[in-house]
Amino acid sequence: MICVSVCMGTGGISAGGDKVFHNFEAELLKHDIEATVNKGCSVHQVGCRGLCAKDVLVDVIANGVKSTYEHIKPDMVMKIVEEHLIKGAPIKEWLVKEDYHNFNAKQMKVVLEDCGVVDPEDIESYIERGGYQAVKKVLTTMTPLDTVETIKRSGLRGRGGGGFPTGLKWEFAVKNHADQKYIICNADEGDPGAFMDRSVIEGNPHSVLEGMIIGAYAIGATKGYVYIRAEYPLAVERLRIAIKAAKEKGFLGKNILGRGVDLEIKVKLGAGAFVCGEETALIASIEGKRGTPKSRPPFPAQKGLFGKPTVINNVETLANVPQIIKRGADWFASIGTEKSKGTKVFAITGKIKNSGLIEVPMGISLKEIIYDIGGGMEDELAFKAVQTGGPSGGCIPASMIDLKVDYESLAAAGSIMGSGGLVVMNEGDCMVNIAKFFLEFTQLESCGKCTPCRIGTKRLFEILTRITEGKGRKGDIEFLIDVCNDVKATSLCGLGMTAPNPILSTIKYFRREYEAHINEKRCPAKVCNALLTFTIDKEACTGCTMCAKTCPASAIEGDKKKPHTIISDKCIKCGSCFDVCKFKAVNKE
Amino acid sequence: MSQKITINNKVLIVEDGLTILQAARANNIYIPTLCEDPRLEPYGGCRLCIVWVEGMPRPATSCTTPVTDGMVVKTHTEYIEKLRKTIIEFMLSDHPNDCMMCQKTGDCRLQDLAYKYDANYTKFVGVRRNYPIVDDNPFIHFEPNKCVLCGKCTNICQNLVKTGTIEMTKRGFYSKPDTAFSKPRTPENCQFCGQCISVCPVGALSERPSLGKGRRHEMKLVRTTCTYCGTGCNFYLNVKDEKVVKVTSDYDAVVNKGNLCIKGRFGYEFIHHPDRIKTPLIREGDGYREASWDEALTLVSTKFTELIEKYGNDSVGAFSSSRCSNEENFLIGKFARTVMGTNNVDNCARV
Numbered sequence: 001m002i003c004v005s006v007c008m009g010t011g012g013i014s015a016g017g018d019k020v021f022h023n024f025e026a027e028l029l030k031h032d033i034e035a036t037v038n039k040g041c042s043v044h045q046v047g048c049r050g051l052c053a054k055d056v057l058v059d060v061i062a063n064g065v066k067s068t069y070e071h072i073k074p075d076m077v078m079k080i081v082e083e084h085l086i087k088g089a090p091i092k093e094w095l096v097k098e099d100y101h102n103f104n105a106k107q108m109k110v111v112l113e114d115c116g117v118v119d120p121e122d123i124e125s126y127i128e129r130g131g132y133q134a135v136k137k138v139l140t141t142m143t144p145l146d147t148v149e150t151i152k153r154s155g156l157r158g159r160g161g162g163g164f165p166t167g168l169k170w171e172f173a174v175k176n177h178a179d180q181k182y183i184i185c186n187a188d189e190g191d192p193g194a195f196m197d198r199s200v201i202e203g204n205p206h207s208v209l210e211g212m213i214i215g216a217y218a219i220g221a222t223k224g225y226v227y228i229r230a231e232y233p234l235a236v237e238r239l240r241i242a243i244k245a246a247k248e249k250g251f252l253g254k255n256i257l258g259r260g261v262d263l264e265i266k267v268k269l270g271a272g273a274f275v276c277g278e279e280t281a282l283i284a285s286i287e288g289k290r291g292t293p294k295s296r297p298p299f300p301a302q303k304g305l306f307g308k309p310t311v312i313n314n315v316e317t318l319a320n321v322p323q324i325i326k327r328g329a330d331w332f333a334s335i336g337t338e339k340s341k342g343t344k345v346f347a348i349t350g351k352i353k354n355s356g357l358i359e360v361p362m363g364i365s366l367k368e369i370i371y372d373i374g375g376g377m378e379d380e381l382a383f384k385a386v387q388t389g390g391p392s393g394g395c396i397p398a399s400m401i402d403l404k405v406d407y408e409s410l411a412a413a414g415s416i417m418g419s420g421g422l423v424v425m426n427e428g429d430c431m432v433n434i435a436k437f438f439l440e441f442t443q444l445e446s447c448g449k450c451t452p453c454r455i456g457t458k459r460l461f462e463i464l465t466r467i468t469e470g471k472g473r474k475g476d477i478e479f480l481i482d483v484c485n486d487v488k489a490t491s492l493c494g495l496g497m498t499a500p501n502p503i504l505s506t507i508k509y510f511r512r513e514y515e516a517h518i519n520e521k522r523c524p525a526k527v528c529n530a531l532l533t534f535t536i537d538k539e540a541c542t543g544c545t546m547c548a549k550t551c552p553a554s555a556i557e558g559d560k561k562k563p564h565t566i567i568s569d570k571c572i573k574c575g576s577c578f579d580v581c582k583f584k585a586v587n588k589e
Numbered sequence: 590m591s592q593k594i595t596i597n598n599k600v601l602i603v604e605d606g607l608t609i610l611q612a613a614r615a616n617n618i619y620i621p622t623l624c625e626d627p628r629l630e631p632y633g634g635c636r637l638c639i640v641w642v643e644g645m646p647r648p649a650t651s652c653t654t655p656v657t658d659g660m661v662v663k664t665h666t667e668y669i670e671k672l673r674k675t676i677i678e679f680m681l682s683d684h685p686n687d688c689m690m691c692q693k694t695g696d697c698r699l700q701d702l703a704y705k706y707d708a709n710y711t712k713f714v715g716v717r718r719n720y721p722i723v724d725d726n727p728f729i730h731f732e733p734n735k736c737v738l739c740g741k742c743t744n745i746c747q748n749l750v751k752t753g754t755i756e757m758t759k760r761g762f763y764s765k766p767d768t769a770f771s772k773p774r775t776p777e778n779c780q781f782c783g784q785c786i787s788v789c790p791v792g793a794l795s796e797r798p799s800l801g802k803g804r805r806h807e808m809k810l811v812r813t814t815c816t817y818c819g820t821g822c823n824f825y826l827n828v829k830d831e832k833v834v835k836v837t838s839d840y841d842a843v844v845n846k847g848n849l850c851i852k853g854r855f856g857y858e859f860i861h862h863p864d865r866i867k868t869p870l871i872r873e874g875d876g877y878r879e880a881s882w883d884e885a886l887t888l889v890s891t892k893f894t895e896l897i898e899k900y901g902n903d904s905v906g907a908f909s910s911s912r913c914s915n916e917e918n919f920l921i922g923k924f925a926r927t928v929m930g931t932n933n934v935d936n937c938a939r940v
Contacts, residue, residue, distance in 0.1 A: 273760070290757055295633035295653035448738060448757065448764030449634045455679040455713075458762045462715040483713075486675040489647055490636045497647075 002085060004028075005059040007116065009048025009202050010195070010234055011356075015055035016074055021045055023077035024058075031081060044125075047203020049116025051103050052356040054096065060084055070096045099375050103354050106372045108335065110343045111319045112359045115203030120238045123245035126206040132251055134322035135213050139259040142325075147218040148174055151321065154329035155341030160186055160277070160314030161389065161418045162494070163340075163407040166321075169311055172301035173219040176309040181221040184305065184312040185212055186282060187228035187235070190274035191390025192441060194421040196345040197315035199357050201228070201235040204319070205242035209265065211318030213251060214325060216263045219311050224265040227282050229272050239267055274391075274445035278493050279312045281447065292449045293493035314419065316345055336362030340406035344417070350386075350424035353378050360405070367401045370424060381426040385509070389418025391438040391445075392498030394505025395431060414505040416498065430527035431510040432517050435502045436464040442499040453496030456487035460503060468528040472518030477507060529573040532588040536577075538563040540585035547577035547586065594660040609651035609662055610638055620664050621673060621705075623698055623790050624739035625652045628749055628846060632740050636676050637702070640664045648672060674706045680737050682713035683762070684791075691735070693792030696805035699737060700791075718763060725773035728781045728797050728855055733765050736793040742766050742785035749848070754779040783854040787838045787847065798855065799827075799835040812839060817852040818911050819918070819938065824849060826857070833857050893929065906933025 006012070006021040049057060054070040060080065061067075067090045069080065076094065084090045109115075119125040126132070138147055152167025173181060185208060189197040201208060212224050228236055243265055246252040254262050268286050275281045276291040283305050285291035304310025320342060324332045333341050340362040346369070349355045353375030360369060366386060370376065377383055385395045388405075394415030396403060403409055407417050425434065443457035463480055466472060484500030491497045507514060516522045523531040536547070536556075541563040548556040548564055555571040558564030566577070578586040590605045596618055603612040608631060613620050623635035631652040639648035643661040648669060651662075663669070681703060688694050703710070720733035738757075743766045746755050754774065758767040766785075768778060786794040808827040815822040823842035827835035836854050838847035859865055869885035870877035880888075896904050907925040909918050918936060925934045 292757075295631070295650055297653075297655065444761060446761035448759070448761045449740070450636050451634070451676050451679050451738070452636055454738065454762055454764065455683050456675075459679065459682060459713045459715050483675070486672055490639060490672050490676060492633055492636065492650075 003044075003059070003061040005044060005046045005061075005116075007047075007049055007055055007057040008045035009052070009116075009199055011048060011052035011055045012057070013234070017045075017056045019074035020056050020058065020072055020077055023074045024081070027077055027081040028085075031086060044119045045121070046117060047115045047120045048199040048357055049203075050107075050112065050357040050359075051100060051354055053354050054100065054356075057096075060090070062088070068096045068100065069094045070100065099354060102375065103356075103358075103373055106364070106368055107359055108343050108361045109359050110323050110332075110335075111200060111207070111316055111345055112203070112357065113323070114207065115199065118204055118206075120203055120205055121241050123206060123242065123249060126204065127249075130326065131206050131322075132210055132246075132249075134325035135210055135251060136257065138214050138217055138325055139257050139261060144174065144218045144220060147214060147325070150329045151218070151324060154324045154332040155336075155339075156317065156320055156324060156332065157340065157407065158314055159316035159320070159344065159419065161392065161416065163417055166313060166317055169301060169313070170215065170218050172299070173221075173309045173311045176302055178309050180223065180306075180308045181219055182305045182308060182310040183212055183216045183219065183221040183224045184282065184286070184310060185224070185226040185228075185315060185318055186277060186279070186312050187226055187232075187315045188270045188277040188282060189229065189232075189315075189419060190272075190277045190445070191392075191419055191421045193347060193349045193423055194390060194419055195347045196357065196420045198232050198235050199347075200315050200319050200345070201232070201239055205235075205238045206246065207319040207322055208239075208315055209242055209246055209252070211313070211321035212265060213256065213263055214321050215311060215313060215318065217261055219309070221311070222262045222264065224263055225268050225286055225305070226265060227268050227270055227276070227286060230269040231272050236267060236269065243267070273447070274441075275447045275493070275495050278495060281493070282312065283310065290447075292447045293495075295492060316420070337404065337406045337408075339408055340417075344405065344420060346420045346422045348374055348422045348424065350422075351378050351381065351426040351428070352376070352424040362406045363404050365402050365404055366396065369405065369422065370401070374424065377424075377426055379426070381428045383424070384427050384429060385425045385431065385434075387415075387423040387425065387434065387438075387502070388421070389416035389498075389501070390421040391441045392416060392494065392501055393418045393421075394501045395425070395434065395509060396505070397509040399509075414508055415501065428525055428527070430468075430523050430525035431506040431513050432464060432468055432523075433525075433527045435506045436461065436468055438502040439464055439499065442495065446495060446499075450490075450492035450496060452487045452490040453492065453499065456483065456491075457496065457499050460484065460487070460500065464503070467514065467517050468523070469530045470517070470521045470528075472514075472521075474518070476518055477511065477514050481507060526588050529575045529588075532573060532575075533568065534566050534571055534573065534575070534577060535587050535589070536564050536566055537585045537587055540583050542583055542585070544582070546580050546582070550576045550580045552576065592656050592658045592660070594656050594658070594662065596662045597664055603656055607656050609640060609642070609649070609654050609656055609660075612656050613651065613662075613664060618664060620651055621702055622652060623702075623737060624741060626741055626745070626788055627840075628848070629741065629744050630748065632744060634738065634740050637673055639669055639672060641666050641669055670706070674708055677702050677706050677708045678710070678712045681708055681710035682715060683717050684710075684737070685717075685732075685734055686710050691792040692795045692800055692804065693735075694804055697792060698790035716762075718765075720765060724797070726775070726779070726781070726797070728783060728851070729774060729779075729786060730795045730797040730800060732793050732795075733767075735791050736766065737791055738764055738766075739790055740766075741788035741790070742794060745784045745788050750780065750782055750784050752780050752782075755785060781851045781855065782849065783851065784848065787849070787854075796835055796855070798858075802834040803827075803829040808835070810837070814914075815849075815853040816912055817850075817856060819914055820844060821914060822849055822853050824853060833860050897929065902930035903933060905929055905931055906935070907931075908935050908937070911936060911938030 004024050008017045056072045058069045058072045114129050148170045156166045157163040187197050270276050273291050276285045278293045279300050280294040281291045300310040335342050343359050343361050345359045383398050385397050387395050396413050410417050439461040443461045446453045448454045484504050487500050516524050543561040553570050553572045555567045556564050591602050620638050622638045624632040633650045633653040638651045640651045641663040642649045718734050723731035743755050755766050807829050810825040822845035823839045825837045826833045840847035868879045871880045907921050909921040922934045
């Protein structure tokens with residue numbers, strides 16, 4: 001039996017996964033007649049397996065031996081089929097190297113266990129791997145209260161960012177009696193650079209549905225929504241296929257498994273507003289209203305969707321639930337630290353070798369994530385900081401690389417766990433500019449309802465812009481800290497309350513960089529163009545004229561094949577010459 | 590059941606189900622607000638009503654937080670007042686601050702708060718909204734750049750009037766209450782009740798016909814009852830130089846609690862109109878001539894008596910106006926039955 005699995009997550013597809021997949025199908029069909037060896041050979045698509053930097057990844061299982069190929073292009077398929085599948089000799093130079101194995105060695109896959117293994121569009125593939133066993137177990141042997149108790153005992157906390165104990169959330173909803181209750185899966189993943197929830201739904205949508213069914217049974221909800229952003233078309237499509245299949249199999253709809261339990265799940269598309277990941281704004285959006293948050297109390301568990309008790313859980317939280325039911329609360333509680341149990345999925349991006357999707361036990365150190373799993377820095381520049389929690393989080397400096405990754409430790413360091421974005425930065429990143437980048441995002445994504453977030457984040461962004469443009473003034477740092485604290489204290493929802501975090505944490509750990517910008521009008525990382533002077537190295541310049549052609553200000557002079565010069569009076573410091581020069585002849589200081 | 594709470598070291602017994610703000614108001618404790626209106630659901634947007642509640646990790650908005658037994662609240666600590674000042678300064682940093690020219694001067698909540706908190710309107714400097722003034726209809730004048738996004742205009746239009754003419758549009762800093770697709774207000778999408786104007790705490794929304802005709806301190810307010818229908822709404826006529834130039838809401842009015850319709854709010858033009866009929870008119874030939882009330886009533890009574898004598902009581906009837914009060918309608922019914930001796934009584938309000 002030969003089996004070929006092609007990575008068809010969003011990363012896989014954008015690297016050409018679908019063409020690879022079709023070429024395998026075609027090649028296998030073509031060789032079917034002459035090569036008996038590949039009879040019964042199957043090729044199937046799987047979801048994201050994490051190491052997106054090496055896409056397209058292809059698993060080939062032949063004679064019981066699994067070989068994994070990396071960076072596979074469509075035109076490489078023919079050779080793999082001929083050499084490996086027909087002649088039985090794997091192509092060594094295309095196989096994954098040591099770093100692929102290191103990438104997986106320190107990980108612990110609970111939520112992602114079946115991602116990259118099951119075919120996300122085939123429910124049978126999920127059932128074969130033990131799927132829907134947890135639903136059977138819950139519906140046949142456990143009462144709703146048992147279920148809530150199990151989740152409470154497991155110590156599972158919300159993976160969307162807040163870290164609220166899931167069991168407690170369910171318990172509140174159980175206690176509120178109503179003729180109708182709702183369960184909502186929050187798949188409105190909005191952090192820039194985050195793709196955890198997306199990958200889970202694309203790779204194993206049934207695990208999320210199974211978690212929802214169990215949650216609905218526990219709290220007594222008969223209607224469910226998956227609120228997912230429309231920018232995730234593949235996830236939406238796979239989710240819809242999964243819901244239809246689960247319905248046909250009797251895991252959804254009326255009288256689930258003949259146990260008299262009903263659950264209808266609808267998919268609701270969000271228009272991509274970051275704030276709609278906030279529970280009350282999400283509810284407003286499903287209700288067809290403008291997606292703005294509301295003050296709590298009342299909490300959604302008391303008065304949620306359409307005024308009824310509602311539980312909202314994040315994708316990853318729900319995907320943990322079937323595993324906890326199957327393997328027991330004690331097993332789950334044995335993973336992680338005292339207060340943060342289980343594993344956490346991270347989307348690791350930035351200046352790192354192995355960018356991709358990882359799952360690690362809580363309590364692992366940042367160092368292990370960045371160096372052992374991430375493979376260290378992508379180039380010679382040294383590691384500087386890591387941003388956790390997206391725009392609501394903070395930057396943790398290199399000096400704190402031994403920090404343990406759990407809810408409490410991250411909070412103590414001035415950041416948050418967040419939904420699981422990890423952006424790695426090196427010495428080439430300007431921390432003032434990073435703070436500005438995140439504030440630019442939050443001030444754009446503010447819904448505009450409350451004053452401190454609507455105007456405060458805008459003003460903070462403007463102050464940062466001013467500093468990066470060399471117009472910083474004495475006292476700006478203290479002013480920023482003061483305004484940040486006021487915005488945090490007075491904003492309505494989590495967006496405004498956490499938006500100043502990137503500023504506060506970068507000031508806390510990289511105050512000198514702010515001082516260099518403000519007092520010396522200097523950007524130590526050489527990122528803020530307005531603070532740099534561009535010159536051309538006469539030795540290195542070949543006179544290719546590329547810079548002169550690109551310069552929007554016509555500030556570069558020089559004859560063909562002779563060294564060029566930049567006229568500093570005309571230079572607008574846009575950095576275009578630096579970007580286009582192929583000979584590293586443009587210097588910025 | 591009642592709750593025992595402490596506000597500013599004062600122990601209070603308050604009704605169950607109240608918010609901190611309501612409890613404070615009931616006990617004459619002032620808390621500044623911009624987005625609160627007793628007729629609307631708490632909004633919690635302006636953030637000025639924050640108070641310090643013992644045991645809570647951060648300031649709570651008093652308009653949305655229900656009182657609980659044993660709660661200890663401080664409404665004016667140094668820290669809370671500092672936060673309020675920052676919020677006001679945020680607003681001023683995106684406000685035209687052209688109070689000298691503004692219709693709302695003297696009656697503007699933001700102006701009062703800026704004064705009260707000694708706010709510095711240059712503390713924050715940055716871009717401002719730059720929306721054009723909306724002057725596309727005869728009743729509602731909108732200056733978006735003055736808007737503080739308290740949300741009351743959209744809230745009252747959506748949830749109290751239930752017309753849904755305006756809703757918040759755009760996002761973040763550039764949010765703006767607006768009609769669908771920014772279309773002009775027309776009778777198709779708007780009732781022109783002006784409820785939105787009545788709740789606007791600043792000069793963003795104002796009565797178009799009253800622009801430039803005087804500001805709050807120049808007005809003599811005359812409380813009266815609307816003459817248009819039998820509901821009996823109360824409001825204030827704003828009189829300047831013996832002329833009615835505006836109608837404003839009376840929020841204490843038992844009948845309408847400050848709510849008004851287009852007629853009540855804008856239909857006062859007739860008061861000073863040259864065509865207004867001020868005396869009874871008697872038809873003569875092809876036209877009318879002015880007459881005294883005595884002459885007119887004598888004529889009516891003579892004619893009625895003649896008709897009744899000639900054709901019987903049911904040859905006459907009484908038809909009264911829906912603009913009359915209940916009491917007046919009762920009287921005309923009584924008059925028809927007992928004096929004219931007929932049951933022919935009707936009213937135009939029975940369509």
